[in-house]
Amino acid sequence: MDLKAEILGEHSRRQMLKVADFVGSNEERFAELMRLFLSGEYRVVQRSAWAVAKIVEREPKLIAPYFSRLVVLLEDGTAHPAAHRNILRLLQTAPIPAKYEGRLYDICLSKIDDPAAATAVRAFAIEVAARIANGEPDLLAEIRLVTTRHLKDAKAAIRSKARNVLKIVEEN
Structure with a gap:
């Protein structure tokens, strides 16, 4: 499968799943997909x-092998918003190496x-920051402050994430 051609051929959930299923757990295919993702070509x-x-x-x-490049991409203000959104989406569940936690927390x-920033980017950033802060009282207090500040005027997705995070903060 020509990944670039497939990616550019159609923009749909069905097509995304076709690509994801083709790549599967194959490291070489994933490396090719990451090469495309990190290429800088807007549409790709x-x-x-x-x-x-x-x-x-x-x-x-x-x-794991791409973490440093993902962090750099998150810091790049000219990167496509879809890149930021999907990096933050995957960081909600992917293992975060300890050496990147501080930098990612600040980015979030x-x-x-x-x-x-796009609503989804902000909402995912709340979740990732809270995940990093979990178990750290000072960071949890900071998350409480930041999320509370945005509750009043935020869109529904941000309010929802903020409320969920505030519950976690209160439990800790």
Whole structure:
């Protein structure tokens, strides 16, 4: 299968699942998909991002070799919003190496506080930041402050994530 041609051929859930099923747990195929995702080609990045997130949901270990590049991409303000959204989506469940936690936490806080960021990006950032903060009282207090600040004027997805995170914070 020509991954690039498949990705550019149609933008649908069915097509994304076709690509994700083809890649499966195959490291070489995943490497090719990641090469496309990290290529910087606007449409290719946009379309491959969804498949990357779906594959990592199924096979979290596949993302480990690409972590440093994903963090750099999250910091890139010119990257396609789909890239940020899907990286944060996969970070909700994928194992996060300890050496990236601090940097990712800071990135997430800046995304949460950015009113220009897409709603899904901000909502996923809340979840990832809370996941990193779990068990750290100072970070949990900071998450409470940041999420509370955005509850009043936020869209439903952000309010929902914020409420869920606030429940977790209160339990800890």
